[in-house]
Amino acid sequence: MEIVLGIIIVVVLMLILQVSIGFISILFSVIIAMGILAMLGFFIFSAVRYCRSGKKTARFDGTEPFGESKFDCAVYLIDGERYRNAFPCEVIMRERIYKKDREVTVRLYEKKNLVYDKNSAVTIFMGLASSLILTAAAAVLFFILK
DSSP: OHHHHHHHHHHHHHHHTTOOHHHHHHHHHHHHHHHHHHHHHHHHHHHHHHHTSEEEEEEEEEEEEOTTSSOEEEEEEETTEEEEEEEEOOSTTHHHHOOTTOEEEEEEETTTTEEEOHHHHHHHHHHHHHHHHHHHHHHHHHHHHO
16 A cells, blocks of 8 residues: 555656656556566576475475565475575465475585475466566567557
């Protein structure tokens, strides 16, 4: 809600300063395009990390807070050490996805001590696919409207 209110205030101020509506729409289009490219960059970065990780057998050991956010992340035991998942846990169907003391195959990124489970893999590759589609759509719209 705060973001919408902030956008409305910025647009009203720009209109008061007699900035043209065409310039405002171009400015917001550029901001949206930058967001899409940032999202694409994040998922490419995550996919590279995922592919550079080694496969390990792990046991789900529970959840713990994901940094300062309100979300939790899965924790896995690999060779007696606890490793946090790189992405937050799913909220829906958590009991069906994460079963305690069940062995699963995960990917361990040892440089940062992060684990990528199957849920993370789905998140990465679905996010990568959707951000590639959004980037392509934005590029096509840019060339059509140009």
